[in-house]
Amino acid sequence: MRAIDRCAQTNRWRRHAAGEKLFLSLGVMALSLLSAGWSTQAAVLLAMLALTHFGAGIAWRDIAAAARIPLLFIATGGVAQLFSVTVVGYVPHIALVSDEGIGQACFVALRSSACVCCLLFLALTTPLPSILQLLQRKGLNAEISDIAMVMFRIIWVLLDCLNAGRQSLDARLGYTGKRRMLKSNGLLLASLLPRVFARARRMETGLAARGYTGRLDFISVEKPASRIRLLVIGMILLVFYALSRWIG
Structure with missing residues (x-):
């Protein structure tokens, strides 16, 4: 948690509006959930990692440390989906699932990893007080x-x-x-x-x-949300969605 909060407070995009980053991360996550193509999930994963590292300036070691536990959970769930358990005469039998089941398990793991990268982008670039203020x-x-x-x-x-x-x-x-x-x-x-x-x-x-009256107020260092940037983000999401539907 300390590393995540440190990255959120010191990254390059700290002064960008929280609404823009929230719109971007949730929009890309929605694209990942709506798409059923492998290429789209891989593109979402790589795009969010690139934005987090090259855009916001988060070090790879910080990204890896923040993603370690969720990705380990995804890997454990993916391995569990590769096996089926049947009970014959009160004796459990463990067998490997079919090739189609293996493909589905790998796709679920890839999609989950892409969604986790979207959430990590938001967590590593936007502090909690900024989200609460929004x-x-x-x-x-x-x-x-x-x-x-x-x-x-x-x-x-x-x-x-x-x-x-x-x-x-x-x-x-x-x-x-x-x-x-x-x-x-x-x-x-x-x-x-x-x-x-x-x-x-x-x-x-x-x-x-200090005169607390029941309301916690914080000084914001963020710039106001730009309608132009929000429009650009929305257009990029629409184009990306159209490409994902066309590719398949």
Whole structure:
């Protein structure tokens, strides 16, 4: 999460409007879901990777780190689809599926990977506060967005407390042996929740001292959404959809 938030805050397209990036990523994802061609899925995958790396300037190692867990989940599901289980006389039999089933499993894995790349493009180029601000302007209830933002901050507080506790235990040689490591982790987990609550209480006190009135406002560094850019993105999506339908 730290690497994803760092990339979202420091990429080249940080100042571009969140609505433009959201429209692009969701539009390309819709194209992937509507298309049944292998070439379209491969084109979507490569295009989103190119936009993320060459356009937004996200390093390949950061893209790989962010995509590692979802792609591992997709690979596990794809392998599971390659086998069928039948029960004969209360005895399970595992067999490889037909060639058509193998093709379908590979296509599902490719389409899922393409959609994941669309979501990773949005996550690595657009911070959560920008998306929440956009949704608020489009009519999202302010209380819902504030709850989401507070939960997001609480996660960072939890990670900070966890890292500080691990560094403290490591400095006191708390991880020099297996038994000592188990004891240190137990002490860390036991003290983690009270420390998080204390940090959250200090956050609440700080907000109250700064005149908190029930609404979390953020300074936006983004440029306003351009109708011309939105129109260009829409035209590109339409042309890409027409090509995918023509190719097949």
